[in-house]
Amino acid sequence: ALMRGAVWAAPAVAAGIAAPAYAASFECAPQTAAQIQSSFVFKPGTNNAVIENWTQTRSAGAPQVRFASNANNLANAAFLQDDPSTASATTTTLLSPAVCLGPGTYTFAFDSSLYHANARNAELTASVLDTATSAVLGNTITFKTTSGNQTLRTGDVVTARVAQRTQIQFRYRWVVDSGGITGTARYGDxxxxxxxxxAKTA
Known part of the structure; x- marks a missing residue:
């Protein structure tokens, strides 16, 4: 009788351990590229003050990300409209809504416009994050403003490959160098x- 009880008890314990891991890895419902694209479109808030559907975090004194129908000759864009209120380096992060990718290869293409007439340089990093682990999936795009004229970049692409259903977010992160905050040392667009x-490519 004891042996029979042990035989029946073992599978029940194993099943109880396996269930949470399965749920954590595979529970999200995969979305099509078109559905993901639709959820990523910037939705401006009142007076274009914020982008309502993306989440924004800032370090102390960092400028806010705002929406503009035209920013640096780029349509429907997100940008740092204001100056940092501190001489220290600042970081502003914009995170997309969380979406679920099915197995495959996905591309995330974007355009950008760099306005160089600033005393304080800015750097932008774009990447795809696994929401469960915060790990970066695929490549990262990073570029920085320098002195000179406005530059338009088109078709930068982050590529992410996932082997199983994975919930992700797209992240833009602006870092503004340290520097003065008055006169010519102010930071602009x-x-x-x-x-x-x-797009899903494979």
């Missing part, structure tokens, strides 16, 4: 970016 265009 910097790097404007479009919402990423999403």
């Amino acid at each position: 910097d790097i404007a970016v479009t919402a990423p265009r999403v």
